[in-house]
Amino acid sequence: MKRELKIFAAFVGIFLAAYFLPLNSPKINDAILEAFKLLQWYARNHTLACVVPALFIAGGIITFLSQESVLRHLGPRSNKLVAYSVASVSGAVLAVCSCSVLPMFAGIYKLGAGLGPASSFLYSGPAINILAIFLTARVLGFEIGLGRAVGAVAFAFVIGLLMAFIFRREERARAAATPQLPESSQPRRRLWQNTAFLACMVAFLIFSDWYNPGNAIVHMRDGTALRGVVLRETHDDYVLQVQDDSGSIQSIDSRVLPKDQVSHVEEVRSWVMDVFHARWYLAGLMGLAVILMAWRWYERSEIREWMGNTWSFSKMLVPLLFGGVFVVGFIEKLLPQERIAQLVGDNSLSANLIASVVGALFYFATLTEIPIVQALMKSGMHQGPALALLLAGPALSLPSMIVIYRIMGGAKATVFIGLTVVLSTVVGIFFGWIV
Numbered sequence: 001m002k003r004e005l006k007i008f009a010a011f012v013g014i015f016l017a018a019y020f021l022p023l024n025s026p027k028i029n030d031a032i033l034e035a036f037k038l039l040q041w042y043a044r045n046h047t048l049a050c051v052v053p054a055l056f057i058a059g060g061i062i063t064f065l066s067q068e069s070v071l072r073h074l075g076p077r078s079n080k081l082v083a084y085s086v087a088s089v090s091g092a093v094l095a096v097c098s099c100s101v102l103p104m105f106a107g108i109y110k111l112g113a114g115l116g117p118a119s120s121f122l123y124s125g126p127a128i129n130i131l132a133i134f135l136t137a138r139v140l141g142f143e144i145g146l147g148r149a150v151g152a153v154a155f156a157f158v159i160g161l162l163m164a165f166i167f168r169r170e171e172r173a174r175a176a177a178t179p180q181l182p183e184s185s186q187p188r189r190r191l192w193q194n195t196a197f198l199a200c201m202v203a204f205l206i207f208s209d210w211y212n213p214g215n216a217i218v219h220m221r222d223g224t225a226l227r228g229v230v231l232r233e234t235h236d237d238y239v240l241q242v243q244d245d246s247g248s249i250q251s252i253d254s255r256v257l258p259k260d261q262v263s264h265v266e267e268v269r270s271w272v273m274d275v276f277h278a279r280w281y282l283a284g285l286m287g288l289a290v291i292l293m294a295w296r297w298y299e300r301s302e303i304r305e306w307m308g309n310t311w312s313f314s315k316m317l318v319p320l321l322f323g324g325v326f327v328v329g330f331i332e333k334l335l336p337q338e339r340i341a342q343l344v345g346d347n348s349l350s351a352n353l354i355a356s357v358v359g360a361l362f363y364f365a366t367l368t369e370i371p372i373v374q375a376l377m378k379s380g381m382h383q384g385p386a387l388a389l390l391l392a393g394p395a396l397s398l399p400s401m402i403v404i405y406r407i408m409g410g411a412k413a414t415v416f417i418g419l420t421v422v423l424s425t426v427v428g429i430f431f432g433w434i435v
Contacts, residue, residue, distance in 0.1 A: 031333035034332065038328060039325050050099075056201060056306075057201045058106055059107070060197070062110060064302070067112050071112045074117040076114040087118070100205075106316075114164060115163050116165075120157060128156060129367075136390065140370065140373060148391065152391060155420070158423065166415055207283040213272055214231065214367070214371075221262070229368075238257045238262065239257075240256075317403055328397065328398045346382050351384070352384055352424075355389040356391075358393075359389035359424070360396040361398050362398070363397040383431065384429055384433075385432070392424035404416060
């Protein structure tokens with residue numbers, strides 16, 4: 001019955017939007033175009049390189065990972081220190097965006113991982129990004145970088161522990177309903193074989209989705225050159241956050257540069273960019289290793305089951321992600337950065353709450369949150385709300401929220417999102433007082 005009510009609510013929402021949307025309004029037209037541009041950018045830059053590999057990993061977790069091992073290390077009865085440490089470290093190793101961690105979260109949660117460790121993994125994957133933390137300290141200041149590092153690690157543990165405590169009765173019932181696993185029979189493969197197989201898939205994801213910091217000099221056909229951070233590239237244009245020669249953001253306004261007016265783009269070289277340019281060679285090696293291992297170690301029936309589980313996750317997650325990205329693009333155009341900067345200029349409760357909510361709703365690709373926050377701070381954003389946005393933003397987005405509701409259910413998803421927003425707000429206020 002609940003599923004039918006959700007479908008009915010979706011029908012009503014689409015109908016009301018189609019009925020009342022003022023299509024003659026230039027703002028609405030611009031927002032619709034921006035929504036399609038963000039969706040195109042997501043399809044071109046994140047779907048094949050990040051979401052698709054993550055779906056294959058999720059299918060592999062369900063198919064090849066032993067339920068016994070998941071319950072032993074991440075289950076409701078596992079050692080808490082071990083479970084939360086494993087979940088947090090695993091998420092930190094992945095260093096993916098909020099959408100791409102979802103298939104893997106769904107995989108381990110479905111396989112029996114406890115709600116607490118699974119929630120820690122869900123937060124830590126996109127939030128604890130070592131390179132992003134170092135860049136935050138270099139670009140936004142040591143204090144904010146340190147605050148982000150400490151806050152993100154602490155959040156992974158605190159959110160997981162609170163989720164497990166709040167839903168402890170349901171977790172006990174879930175643990176009791178888990179069938180008693182039989183004595184382990186002789187496995188088809190050794191542990192190191194399954195570990196190597198999943199590790200190579202994870203390495204493929206890391207290399208294929210290797211982040212491009214976006215620092216570049218865009219040379220225009222009229223002879224001018226613009227230094228900045230390329231926030232987004234679509235089929236027809238670049239979106240550039242303009243910097244001066246020292247690397248400081250010039251304006252909160254990002255510039256849309258049509259490609260037919262751009263002569264060439266000169267990238268600022270670094271070791272990160274060197275790896276970025278070699279990413280497909282590295283990912284290809286990992287992909288070849290996965291194919292060879294699948295051919296030598298796994299039976300055809302297992303491969304078919306893997307593909308079936310991957311397809312099941314795809315049908316469940318991809319439409320929700322695409323729909324969420326489209327809505328985010330629409331909202332971002334209606335809520336420009338200039339307006340946000342006006343609302344977060346002090347360290348009040350409302351300013352930190354707004355920063356947390358905006359961070360939770362908008363979609364930030366890896367590292368793009370840093371130049372955006374730099375631009376907001378240049379326009380008057382206080383350091384407290386800046387940290388609040390950095391703690392909530394990478395971990396959540398509207399697309400990820402929609403999927404979390406589908407996987408966890410309404411109550412658990414609401415609490416997880418609420419904890420992330422509330423803790424980010426509180427830490428932002430506290431940090432603002434200190435600095």
